[in-house]
Structures are given as C-alpha cells and as structure tokens.
Amino acid sequence: MKTLAFASRNSKEILRDRLNLTFGIGFPVVLLLLLTMIQSNIPVVLFSIDKLTPGIAVFGLSFISLFSGLLIAKDRSSSLMLRLFTAPLTSSDFIFGYTLPLLPMAILQVAVCFAVAFFLGLGVSINVVLAIIVLTPAAVLFIAIGLLCGSLFNEKQVGGVCGALLTNLSAWLSGTWFDLDLVGGAFKGVAGALPFVHTVKAGRAALSGNYSSIFPDLWWVIVYAVVIMVIAILVFTRKMNSDNT
C-alpha cells in the first residue's frame, strides 16, 4: 500500500514532465525514421529495419535512466525527501516505489519503437512480443543505472552522466550504428565487456526467431541488471541512513 502510494506520486511527477517525456519517446522514433530514410537512399544495407529497431529501442531506454536519475536527484535536494525519510517507509518501499512506475513506461517506449517500425516495413510476428520481453531485463538495467546515479549525484550531474555519457555509451558501444567488427581491437573489447551490445544482440536474435542465440547475450544483461540494482539499493539505503541525504 505504502509502496503503491509512493509509486503513484512518482508516476505523476514523470508523466507531468512533458518535455522529458516527449523527448524520451519522440527522439528514438525520429532517429528510426531518419535512419530508415538514409537506408532508402543508399545502395548498401546499413540500417535494415529488423536490425535497427532493437538497437534504437535500447538507445531509447537510456532516457529512462535519465528520468529515474533526475527524479531521485531532485527529491534528494528537496525538503520533501526529509519528510519521506521521517515517514514509516523502508528502503525497499523507496526502491520499488521508484522502479514500479518506470518499468511500464520503459516497456511502452520499446513497444512504441516497434509499432513505428511496423510502418517502416518491419514484419508483424509473434517474435516482436518476444523481443519486447527479451528487452525487459535491459529496461530494469537502465532503471537501476538511473537509481544509482540519482542516489550518488545531484540533478546537474545526473543530466551529464545519464543524459550525455550514458546515451552516447549506449549508442556507440551497442553495435546499432555500425558493426563493431569494423572497428575491432580495444573498442570492440570494451563494448563486449559492457551490457549494451549484448542487449541489442539478444533483441535482434529474438526478433529474427533465432531463439538459441538469445542466450548467453541475455545472461550478460540479466547479471548486469541484478548487480547494478543491488548496488543501487545499497547506495540508496546508505544515503537514507546517513546524516547527509
């Protein structure tokens, strides 16, 4: 009950920030349209819609980190957090209260990407539903990154880390824009050690019906999501119990 009351307030705060919301859902859609237009005007296959859509969906999820990070950082800098910390809420009420409203938003964002892709030539199949399910752990991962950043940084810093750094990392190191084999070396090594490329690969495998290739890439995402969520919970709890929130 307490968690749901807190989650409801967080939903309203996010949904009423129209600028962030429009940008978060609109920007990935614009990219999808733009890159599809480029593809239609070049002779080589660079951005085929079935490869592009899971990548853009993952890129779009980085905005969810920005939403969650900003919400927590804003709360931490306000007196409202003092009031909330004096309420009988546990750290799990806080974490679930922040996560619950973001998860359906993240899934909706991924679904919007696929819905737009249908109009751009993506075939309608049950694999789209599977791809959305496969991308759900990635949604949890990006929410956890936002929770962690919001617990550690102030509003301005969250804007820099989640808004600039994370969006770029998730774009360049995901293999969405170009094949990582083309660069190779340390760049490919770093990309392989991070979860973004694995998320896109798992999503592409699900979408193409290549079910046996979903794992082990999905394991990377799940392990990253669990580890970062645990770290976020620990950091938030520590902040909650410290003298300076």
Added chain:
Amino acid sequence: MIAIQTINLTKKYKGKIAVNSLNLTIEKGELFALLGLNGSGKTTTIKILSCLTKPTNGDAIILGNSIISNPIKVKELVNVSPQETAIAPNLTVRENLEFIAGIYGSGKKLSKQKAEDIISSFELSSITEEKAKTLSGGWQRRLSIAMALISEPQILFLDEPTLGLDVVARRELWSVIKRLKSKITIILTTHYLEEAESLADRIGIMAKGELKAIGTAYELISKTNTKRFEDAFIALAGEGGIQI
C-alpha cells in the same frame, strides 16, 4: 503521561558536538517550544527525535518506543513539518495530501476521506486542484503543516513553521497551531520569541547543544531577573549564557 523522554541524547558531527547529553521530558498534549541561536542544536534534536538521524549516544523514548530499537513504530506516531516547505511541487494540493496519507498506510478510499477532512479544517478548499508549486509561500507552508497532520500523528514537530512568512500569514498559522493545542503534542522550534511566548506551554532554551533552561515564559523571566522574555532569552542563550 509522558510523550517524549530523552536520556543523555548526544549527537556529534565529525567530533563537533551538536547536542550534548540532552535530558528532557515532554508531557502528552503539551506545546513545547525549543529556542536557541543558530547552531544551538534545535534542528538536530528534532531530526533525532523524528528518526531522521541517529544519536551518537543516548536514546529517546517516544510514547514508549525507543528511537534506536523501534524507529518504524516511532515514525508511525510522529510527523514533521520541516524548516523548508516540504511538498511535491507537481502534485495538486489534494494529491499531496492523499499521497502522504497513503505512505502512512491509509488505503485509497481512506486517503481521500482524510484529505477531504483536512482540506476543510485547514480551509484549503479554494486551492485543492492547484499544483503546489503555484501557491504562495504562506499557502505552501499551510499545506506543509496539513501534510504533517494528515497521518494523525500523536506528536508533531514544527521546525520554524513561520520562517519567511509575512505578518498576516504568520498570524493565520498561529491560529492553526492554537487550534491543535492540547489535541496532540507539539514540539516547535522558532527564532521568533513572541511566537514561543504566545503559543507554548513550556519553553526550553538551548545553547551550544545543551539545554540551558526550561519553564514557562514567566518562569524564565523570573529566574533570570529580567523584565521581558527577550532579555531572559539573551541572558540564557547569549554568549556566556547562564545555566538555571
């Protein structure tokens, strides 16, 4: 019946003592004002008693519950109106009230009912659908106190509730606080001496983390051989203040 009892309550921040062996007893239904200069330990005391920060030493018993061993129970019994206005800016007045009722365990229906009741008693009906961030400072402070009361606390901490308000808004809040007197226990911190003199049953004066004196305004004037409460306060809380 005792509402609050502190036992050698001490708080140190990086070796600096903010509250030093505070021993204080506040009766149920009392309006107790805690006065002191900046940095005297008033807000730290409120933060400890509301379980926002842990004491370095000592304990406090709130309506029979230790703030150290049973903070969740204590949090269910108390509520705080912090120094700065603590509201959710993008929620309406009604949503803010329902939100706080919800996080204190009320279901949706009960939260709505409680919000309706407090809107009526705090005369907020003209602004219920306005977003909190669009309200004037006085209305925001009134909402902040209403949010603290919606959980029906047995003890209410008001940390400088009228700070920064104009004279009219301050007097309006005083009448709200007076209406609450004797119904619940209120611990008020303030820099406005006339506020404490007008509202409080008893006044505690803190200086450098220690409780220097305790009593009614009249008793403090009498004990310090002064003529006005302001003089009594300066004698107790000022540099080299006396201990009585």
